[in-house]
Amino acid sequence: MPPKIPDLGKIKQLIPPLSAEMHKGQAGRIGIVGGSEDYTGAPYFSGISCMKLGADLCHIFCEPGAGTVIKGYSPDLIVHPYLRTSQHIKESNLSPKDIVDNVTGVFSRLHVLVVGPGLSRDSVMLESAKSIIEKAKEKNMAIVIDADGLFLVQNHPETVQNYQKAVLTPNVVEFKRLCEAMKLKFDDSERDTMAQKLSNAFGGVTIVQKGSNDLISNGKEVLLCDAEGGLKRMGGQGDILSGVIATFLAWGKGYEDGVWKHSGTLESKEISLLAAWSGCRIVRECAKRAFEKHGRAVLTSHLLEEIGPSYASLFEK
Numbered sequence: 001m002p003p004k005i006p007d008l009g010k011i012k013q014l015i016p017p018l019s020a021e022m023h024k025g026q027a028g029r030i031g032i033v034g035g036s037e038d039y040t041g042a043p044y045f046s047g048i049s050c051m052k053l054g055a056d057l058c059h060i061f062c063e064p065g066a067g068t069v070i071k072g073y074s075p076d077l078i079v080h081p082y083l084r085t086s087q088h089i090k091e092s093n094l095s096p097k098d099i100v101d102n103v104t105g106v107f108s109r110l111h112v113l114v115v116g117p118g119l120s121r122d123s124v125m126l127e128s129a130k131s132i133i134e135k136a137k138e139k140n141m142a143i144v145i146d147a148d149g150l151f152l153v154q155n156h157p158e159t160v161q162n163y164q165k166a167v168l169t170p171n172v173v174e175f176k177r178l179c180e181a182m183k184l185k186f187d188d189s190e191r192d193t194m195a196q197k198l199s200n201a202f203g204g205v206t207i208v209q210k211g212s213n214d215l216i217s218n219g220k221e222v223l224l225c226d227a228e229g230g231l232k233r234m235g236g237q238g239d240i241l242s243g244v245i246a247t248f249l250a251w252g253k254g255y256e257d258g259v260w261k262h263s264g265t266l267e268s269k270e271i272s273l274l275a276a277w278s279g280c281r282i283v284r285e286c287a288k289r290a291f292e293k294h295g296r297a298v299l300t301s302h303l304l305e306e307i308g309p310s311y312a313s314l315f316e317k
Contacts, residue, residue: 003192003215003224011274012315013266014251016054016259026259028055028250030243031110032117033103033132034147035062036085036125039118040069042147042239045300046117047077049243052307053282055250058243059110061103061132063088063125066118080106086124096124100131107135111250112142116149117239126152130159137163142249142272146242150174154181162203164218164269167249167276169208169242191215196222206272208245210238214280218273225280230291236300241283244307248275285310 016027030050035043043066047058059078060070067081082102084092089099113136115129129152136143142165145153150170153159154177160166170178179186179194182201186194195209199219209215214225252271255262266274286306290298 001222003222005225006223006274006277008315010266010270011248011278013262014248014255014271014274014278015315016251016254019260022260025056025109026254028247028254029057029109029111030055030059030246030250031103031106031113032058032060032243033083033113033115033129034117034119034149035060035066035070035083036118036120036122037063037065039120040066040073041236041300042118044070044073044077045236045239045304046114046146046243046246048074048304049240049307050247050250051076052304053244053247053311055247057109059106061106062118083125083128085120085122087122089124096128096131099124099128100135103128103132104135107139107141110141111253112144112246114144114146114242114246116145116147116152117242119148119152121148121151130156133159137165140165142246142253143167144169144242144246144249146238150178154178157181157202160202160205162205164204164206165272166202166205167208167245167272168202168205169210169238169245169276171210171238175209192222196220206276208241208276208280210241210280214277214284216273216276216280218269221273223273223277225277225284227281227284228288229284230287230298232291232296232298234298234300237283237287237303240286240300240303240307241279244282245276245279248278251275281314282307282310285314 064081195217
């Protein structure tokens with residue numbers, strides 16, 4: 001079956017109404033696990049994208065050096081400097097278990113977790129993230145995994161194996177490495193089927209295969225996002241994507257919980273697939289609009305200002 005483009009009417013069912021009857025937090029509470037001394041922009045881009053799309057609250061869990069910087073980027077983000085690198089854990093008198101307990105102690109305030117933006121490949125940071133993912137699975141929480149989180153999954157596929165509320169967002173290089181980890185031979189001539197094969201190898205997790213066209217699969221269906229984007233690739237666009245997908249997943253949680261009145265015609269198994277496609281579509285629209293304005297000088301931060309207009313043009317017509 002060839003990849004298809006979903007019905008926007010279906011996706012619109014996931015979007016909560018702007019209503020005086022809803023209270024703070026019901027339109028999405030998201031946690032970002034990432035942010036190290038060298039990488040402070042990635043978790044910021046992911047977190048602020050959640051807020052600009054329409055999530056109510058975003059918590060960022062990072063190491064202290066990153067936390068001070070991210071707090072300076074925006075007062076809209078709640079920053080918890082709970083993570084530690086292998087260098088700093090000895091100075092902190094914290095155990096790896098203490099780090100994980102501090103992060104998971106906030107889980108009751110979250111709907112969705114994003115793991116990876118700016119995480120680094122430090123051994124303690126990766127091991128902490130692995131344990132945090134395991135705890136999120138116990139809570140049946142939707143998880144988006146990107147960047148260094150994918151490096152973790154590449155080396156420990158069991159971390160997300162068979163967890164169908166996980167969404168992986170690999171770029172071209174990351175996708176090939178995940179295929180190698182799952183003993184799949186990557187064949188570019190069969191690109192339209194590779195996302196589905198990788199999803200099945202992972203037991204039905206949602207795969208977002210980023211590229212000139214994005215292919216999204218849960219192992220059963222394959223969706224295509226081939227909308228026009230920008231003509232310049234900068235670091236950070238994938239972080240925006242992870243935040244936008246997370247917001248749609250949080251809305252999906254509200255949909256399942258009946259936070260607002262709706263028809264109830266969407267099935268739970270459709271939510272991750274539709275959320276991932278929606279994220280791809282919005283980010284492509286943002287990239288197109290930002291590039292049209294700035295051309296070669298476009299920056300990832302320019303895309304942030306296009307999230308609201310892109311959402312409105314796609315989903316509020």
